[in-house]
Amino acid sequence: xxxxxxxxxxxxxxxxxxxxxxxxxxxxxxxxxxxxxxxxxxxxxxxxxxxxxxxxxxxxxxxxxxxxxxxxxxxxxxxxxxxxxxxxxxxxxxxxxxxxxxxxxxxxxxxxxxxxxxxxxxxxxxxxxxxxxxxxxxxxxxxxxxxxxxxxxxxxxxxxxxxxxxxxxxxxxxxxxxxxxxxxxxxxxxxxxxxxxxxxxxxxxxxxxxxxxxxxxxxxxxxxxxxxxxxxxxxxxxxxxxxxxxxxxxxxxxxxxxxxxxxxxxxxxxxxxxxxxxxxxxxxxxxxxxxxxxxxxxxxxxxxxxxxxxxxxxxxxxxxxxxxxxxxxxxxxxxxxxxxxxxxxxxxxxxxxxxxxxxxxxxxxxxxxxxxxxxxxxxxxxxxxxxxxxxxxxxxxxxxxxxxxxxxxxxxxxxxxxxxxxxxxxxxxxxxxxxxxxxxxxxxxxxxxxxxxxxxxxxxxxxxxxxxxxxxxxxxxxxxxxxxxxxxxxxxxxxxxxxxxxx
Amino acid sequence: xxxxxxxxxxxxxxxxxxxxxxxxxxxxxxxxxxxxxxxxxxxxxxxxxxxxxxxxxxxxxxxxxxxxxxxxxxxxxxxxxxxxxxxxxxxxxxxxxxxxxxxxxxxxxxxxxxxxxxxxxxxxxxxxxxxxxxxxxxxxxxxxxxxxxxxxxxxxxxxxxxxxxxxxxxxxxxxxxxxxxxxxxxxxxxxxxxxxxxxxxxxxxxxxxxxxxxxxxxxxxxxxxxxxxxxxxxxxxxxxxxxxxxxxxxxxxxxxxxxxxxxxxxxxxxxxxxxxxxxxxxxxxxxxxxxxxxxxxxxxxxxxxxxxxxxxxxxxxxxxxxxxxxxxxxxxxxxxx
Numbered sequence: 001x002x003x004x005x006x007x008x009x010x011x012x013x014x015x016x017x018x019x020x021x022x023x024x025x026x027x028x029x030x031x032x033x034x035x036x037x038x039x040x041x042x043x044x045x046x047x048x049x050x051x052x053x054x055x056x057x058x059x060x061x062x063x064x065x066x067x068x069x070x071x072x073x074x075x076x077x078x079x080x081x082x083x084x085x086x087x088x089x090x091x092x093x094x095x096x097x098x099x100x101x102x103x104x105x106x107x108x109x110x111x112x113x114x115x116x117x118x119x120x121x122x123x124x125x126x127x128x129x130x131x132x133x134x135x136x137x138x139x140x141x142x143x144x145x146x147x148x149x150x151x152x153x154x155x156x157x158x159x160x161x162x163x164x165x166x167x168x169x170x171x172x173x174x175x176x177x178x179x180x181x182x183x184x185x186x187x188x189x190x191x192x193x194x195x196x197x198x199x200x201x202x203x204x205x206x207x208x209x210x211x212x213x214x215x216x217x218x219x220x221x222x223x224x225x226x227x228x229x230x231x232x233x234x235x236x237x238x239x240x241x242x243x244x245x246x247x248x249x250x251x252x253x254x255x256x257x258x259x260x261x262x263x264x265x266x267x268x269x270x271x272x273x274x275x276x277x278x279x280x281x282x283x284x285x286x287x288x289x290x291x292x293x294x295x296x297x298x299x300x301x302x303x304x305x306x307x308x309x310x311x312x313x314x315x316x317x318x319x320x321x322x323x324x325x326x327x328x329x330x331x332x333x334x335x336x337x338x339x340x341x342x343x344x345x346x347x348x349x350x351x352x353x354x355x356x357x358x359x360x361x362x363x364x365x366x367x368x369x370x371x372x373x374x375x376x377x378x379x380x381x382x383x384x385x386x387x388x389x390x391x392x393x394x395x396x397x398x399x400x401x402x403x404x405x406x407x408x409x410x411x412x413x414x415x416x417x418x419x420x421x422x423x424x425x426x427x428x429x430x431x432x433x434x435x436x437x438x439x440x441x442x443x444x445x446x447x448x449x450x451x452x453x454x455x456x457x458x459x460x461x462x463x464x465x466x467x468x469x470x471x472x473x474x475x476x477x478x479x480x481x482x483x484x485x486x487x488x489x490x491x492x493x494x495x496x497x498x499x500x501x502x503x
Numbered sequence: 504x505x506x507x508x509x510x511x512x513x514x515x516x517x518x519x520x521x522x523x524x525x526x527x528x529x530x531x532x533x534x535x536x537x538x539x540x541x542x543x544x545x546x547x548x549x550x551x552x553x554x555x556x557x558x559x560x561x562x563x564x565x566x567x568x569x570x571x572x573x574x575x576x577x578x579x580x581x582x583x584x585x586x587x588x589x590x591x592x593x594x595x596x597x598x599x600x601x602x603x604x605x606x607x608x609x610x611x612x613x614x615x616x617x618x619x620x621x622x623x624x625x626x627x628x629x630x631x632x633x634x635x636x637x638x639x640x641x642x643x644x645x646x647x648x649x650x651x652x653x654x655x656x657x658x659x660x661x662x663x664x665x666x667x668x669x670x671x672x673x674x675x676x677x678x679x680x681x682x683x684x685x686x687x688x689x690x691x692x693x694x695x696x697x698x699x700x701x702x703x704x705x706x707x708x709x710x711x712x713x714x715x716x717x718x719x720x721x722x723x724x725x726x727x728x729x730x731x732x733x734x735x736x737x738x739x740x741x742x743x744x745x746x747x748x749x750x751x752x753x754x755x756x757x758x759x760x761x762x763x764x765x766x767x768x769x770x771x772x773x774x775x776x777x778x779x780x781x782x783x784x785x786x787x788x789x790x791x792x793x794x795x796x797x798x799x800x801x802x803x804x805x806x807x808x809x810x811x812x813x814x815x816x817x818x819x820x821x822x823x824x825x826x827x828x829x830x831x832x833x834x835x836x837x838x839x840x
Contacts (some may be wrong), residue, residue, distance in 0.1 A: 045838040110717055191704045200704065201840075204669040207567050208831055208840060290735050364575060369581050452574075457562040465566060467543050475735065 004416075008337065011329045014322050016345040018384050024359035028216045040214050041221070049218075053197040053225070056190075057183050063123035064179045067272065068130025069172055074159070074265055076138040080253040085171060086269055090131050091496035093276040093307045095488035097445035097462065099188025100481045103469060104170070105108050105279025107287070111193050118195040124276040126182050126190065130175035133396060136499040139409060140400065143253040156256060164251035170237055170399070172185060174392045177233045184225055188447055188466065199352045202446065207393070219355045220337060223347060230346050271313035281485070288478040300464070308444050308460040312487075314375075315382035316440030320432055324388035329341055331398045345391055345428055348384045353449030356384050361452060376412050378453040386442050390435040397431025398424075434498045441488055441495075444460065461487065520686050534560040535772050537576060538584040540568040540594065540671075541630075541759055545794040552788055553779045559772045568594035568671035569827070576601045576765070585767040586776055588759065591675035592621075592628070593827035595760035600623045604762045605770060607777065614781045615799045619758050619825040626762030629780050629794040630789055630824065632724040633815050634676055635753045636745040637710055642719045648745050652676075652722070652753025655682075656695020664700035665709045665721035668693075668839040672706055672724050672757065677834065678825035679755040683818055687832065693837045702839070707738070714742045724757070726795040733793065744809055748816045756817040759796070 029037065040046075060074035075083050093101070098121075112121055141164070149163045150156075165172075190200050198218050205215035207494045208308050238325050273329050320429055326345055348356055364372045370379050401424055409423045410416075447462045454460065461484040468477035539546050543565045550561040564584070566574070572594035575582050584601075589595050604625040611618055612627050619628035638648060649655060655664055667673050680689040701718050703709045709721040710728060717740075725746075731739040747753030761780055763773040779785040780834055784805040789796065797805050797812040805812060836839050 043838065045840075110712070110715055178703065192708075194703055194708065196702075196704075204704070204840060206573075207773075208568060208669060208834075210570050214835075313756065361574070365581055367576055372578075372581070373583060451566065452570075457564065 007186070007325055007329060007333075011338065011341040014326055014387075015341040017415075018345050018348050018387060019355050020363055021356045021359040021384060024362060025216045025219045025355065029220050034212075037217055038409045040217055048217075049196060049198050051158045052115075052195065053184070053199075055115065056195070056197060057180055057225070058120070059115075059119045060122045060126070061176050063119060064130050065172060065176050065393070066128040067123060067127040068175060069134050069268070070140055071127070071272070072131050072134035072271075073164075076135055077253070077256050078265075079257060080265060080269075085392055087135070087270070087276070088493070088496055089130050089273045090135075091492050091499075092489075093125060094128045094441060094495070095485050095492040096124065096125070096277065096280050097188070097447075097481075097484060097488075098182075098186060099192060099427055099447065100465070100484070101125045101276070101280045102189030102192040103160060107283045108279055113194045115195065118190060118193045119343070120275075121189060121193060122183055126179045127276075129182070130172060132495060132499045133171035133175045134168055136369050136396075137168040139499075145159065146253075164202075173233055173236055173397060174188070174396060177229060177382065178389065178392060180229050181226065181346075184229075187352055187354075198225075202352055203354055206358065214394070222352070226347060230343060234343075240488050266503035268325065279381065284478050284481050284485075287475050287481070290475065300459070301479060301483060303459045304459045304464045304480065305487065307454075307458055308462070308484070308487060311378065311382065311450075311460065312440040312444040314379050315386065315443035316436040316438075318383050319386050319390040319439040320378055320394065321438040322387055323394045323435060326387075326391055327394045327398050331395065332403065342391065342395075346388045353385055353446060354382075354452060357449040357452035358383055360384075373453075373455050375455060378450070378455070380451045381449045382439075382443050382446065385446065386439045388439050389442060393435035393438055394428070394431055397428045397434075401427045409424050430498050434495055437492075437494045444486060444487055518562065521680070527756075532560055533744070533769060533772070534562045535769055535776060536562050536564065536583050536738045537586045537588060537776070538571045538586055539563045539564065539565050540571045540587075540589045542794055545589070545789065545792055545796075548792045549780070549785060549788050553637070553776060553785070557772075557775055559775065561776070568701050569597070572597045575603060580766045582766050583762055584764050585769050585773045586761065586763055587626075588666065588761050589671075590632075590759050591671045591677055591756075592758045592760050592822040593678050593825050594671065594824060595626050595762060596621070596823070597645065597827050598762065599623065599769075601683075603765055604764045605767065607763065609776065611774060612780065614802075618819075618821065619799045622821070623641050623823065625759045626782040627760045627781060627797050630794070631670075631756045631785075631799055631812070632726055632759070632796050633746065633810065633817070634753055634757070635723060635725045635728070636720050636747070636753065637713050637723050637728050637742050638720040638745055639716050639718075640714050640743050641741055642716060645743075645745065648720070649723070650747075651751045652747055653692055653751075655720075655722070656692045656699065658683035658699075658772070660720075661699045663719040664695065664696065665703055665712045665718035666700055667701075667703050667706050667709050667723075668696075668834060669704055670706060673722065674827070674830045675825065676722070676755055677830045678827070679757075679820045680752050680827070681829055681833065682820050684750050690833055690837060693833065693839070697837055697839065710742070711738045714740065716739045716741065722753075723767065729795045730737045730793065733795070746810055746815070750816060752818055754815065754817045755820065756797075756815060758799070758822050760822075786811075790793070809815040 053399055075086050076081055077089065080086065085416065101124060111117060145167070146159050148164050149159045154162065156430055185199055187199055188204055190197055198221060202215050202218045326342055330342035360377055406419050406423055409419045416420065445462050447466055450460055450463055461480045464476045464478040465484065468480065537546070539557070543563065545564055550563065554560055568589045568591055571587065575587060575598050579833055587598060599621065607620050607624050607627060611727055614646070615627050615629065619631060636648065677689060677693065680692060703712055706723045706727050708732065709723050712718045713721040725744060728739050728742065728744050731737065761777055763770060763777065767773050783800060783802050786798040786800040790798045790803050790805045795808055796806065831840065
């Protein structure tokens with residue numbers, strides 16, 4: 001069954017747009033000779049940056065996976081009191097931008113301006129990206145398989161390691177991939193933590209030189225990292241078919257009894273909450289109360305707030321709409337070209353927002369000047385930046401829709417579009433909503449690309465926070481950060497709800 | 504029923520979201536576009552006053568010195584910018600070298616003394632900031648402070664210095680160092696600093712690190728500390744500022760520049776804006792603002808800070824001689840970039 005040519009063309013167009021930044025990087029890098037490039041890259045400074053990036057990546061992803069999976073299992077599978085509340089609290093760090101979290105920690109203790117500190121703060125910001133898909137996968141899992149394993153005499157640990165973990169591994173891997181890509185592109189938090197990586201170095205290059213070649217050389221190295229990460233994920237994911245006919249029994253599983261371990265688990269969760277939410281929120285409130293520059297300009301706050309909301313909604317809808325054909329092709333019409341389309345979407349996600357922004361600035365000035373400094377270009381930037389998130393989220397939903405159902409519908413006389421409308425769509429709508437809110441959340445806290453691409457005079461809450469915070473106006477910055485958090489709560493809440501909704 | 508409500512709700516939400524955008528697009532009045540690398544809040548105080556006086560609307564696009572200067576160079580003739588303002592002069596020199604500035608009429612350059620503007624008259628300075636050494640008062644006695652900023656490269660200062668080499672501020676100091684002492688001496692100084700110091704990304708972080716006692720002294724500009732004293736003193740209550748004297752490179756005064764783009768289609772309005780900026784009224788607004796930078800028009804003085812502008816003893820540097828490219832090459836060679 002071949003894909004409709006129109007759909008493939010659409011997929012190719014989306015892939016082409018997402019490849020613009022990579023093309024820009026390669027093109028400007030080519031401006032340098034091989035000798036000059038080698039001279040620039042073969043320096044102690046670059047070695048230091050590489051080492052910093054690699055160890056942050058490995059430790060940050062591992063810590064996020066451990067916290068995310070352990071949290072998901074405890075909340076989903078045990079008799080822990082207040083599981084619903086804990087679920088909300090595990091999702092909530094998504095509503096605190098990493099750079100706000102970073103500032104919260106730095107203004108509390110300077111001990112975090114170190115490698116362990118950087119790992120801790122980024123993991124506290126990003127572990128929900130592992131937690132959420134893991135919880136969703138655990139809830140959807142048919143307990144019968146685990147029960148069979150138990151009946152066959154396996155202990156709880158063995159069941160978890162040999163049955164549960166393999167079954168939820170696509171979700172965990174997807175989450176880990178997202179965390180890894182985030183860490184590669186993280187700027188604000190790491191700058192505040194004074195932890196230089198390839199990405200902060202690229203921003204420094206742009207801020208000082210902007211000349212392209214040397215900064216884009218670093219971006220090229222970053223893209224290589226991204227490709228390695230993607231290859232690794234592809235390798236671990238394998239080619240196993242995971243869809244099955246029949247939803248399985250949607251019944252309650254008898255929870256694992258924690259018994260005497262309950263206080264210890266509760267204490268761990270309390271500490272995690274204090275660490276990930278308590279510290280940044282307390283720091284913000286402290287600045288809000290103490291700063292004398294906190295005469296809040298409500299008009300400016302409202303303006304930045306409505307801009308943020310508008311960009312978030314437009315970005316979320318656009319990215320999700322673009323993700324659907326990409327995923328549809330990759331899942332239902334698997335071929336080298338559709339896989340290439342899906343994978344090409346990811347390349348941009350390992351490039352910091354500023355590289356994507358600069359690529360769009362340069363290309364639009366030279367090719368389509370009328371687009372320059374328009375809302376459309378900004379949304380295109382968000383689309384390229386956050387399409388990977390939408391694709392991961394949409395894909396995990398589509399993979400669970402068995403093709404058999406569609407085939408049955410077709411054999412019963414439904415036409416192609418009708419199958420999509422009546423069978424596939426109702427099954428994937430929760431996933432699409434999750435994708436849209438995930439992207440909206442990301443857009444509302446995006447900083448670097450917004451600074452360059454936003455039309456003249458357009459501020460968002462994130463850019464206002466950053467400009468105040470970076471000019472020692474911490475008190476003035478606090479209301480924006482709080483507004484940003486408040487604004488992010490609904491979509492975080494939506495994600496939390498969707499991930500645990502029973503089928 | 505529920506569906507209708509939902510649709511109505513979505514419609515209202517969409518309308519609310521779009522309203523500010525449409526309102527922004529609806530006005531057809533010509534607006535002066537200012538690419539602003541100076542502190543945003545400062546321009547937010549000046550621009551409305553300018554609009555009140557002239558009726559000319561101003562739109563600000565905020566960014567950092569070299570980000571915006573490079574953006575202007577990339578945009579070339581297509582740049583929407585009418586006016587460019589920076590914190591330090593090397594970014595102005597870059598746009599000047601690209602041939603994108605329109606020459607300022609004599610009346611616009613006259614109010615600012617000659618040392619604080621280029622010989623070409625393609626742009627002018629409008630405020631200035633002085634280099635200082637901020638030190639932790641619990642850890643360092645004023646008598647132990649060095650006579651020259653060059654001394655900080657000596658082994659005695661190992662592990663005691665904070666600075667922000669990636670910022671335009673520090674790079675302007677390096678530019679002055681190259682101009683005053685030559686490239687070789689500047690390189691040796693930077694290498695000494697690299698061996699001795701701890702690097703932070705931003706002067707605010709330097710100030711904080713010194714105030715909290717992580718590092719004993721830091722190279723910054725005067726207003727970071729002064730401003731925090733006015734704000735709440737959280738990152739300045741355990742520190743003080745030390746001014747180098749006698750024309751030492753460490754007493755360097757960096758100039759914020761203002762220029763008009765050749766590609767501007769509102770040059771008359773842009774000239775009025777510059778005239779306001781360097782004129783007595785605009786300079787007084789600058790002096791009264793939270794910014795605490797030194798106005799350059801001699802008729803206006805900054806009050807309420809540790810050092811008056813006339814008390815500073817800066818080295819003799821002409822802004823035309825500060826070369827951004829040399830600085831970047833040197834700092835890359837030393838391994839800061």
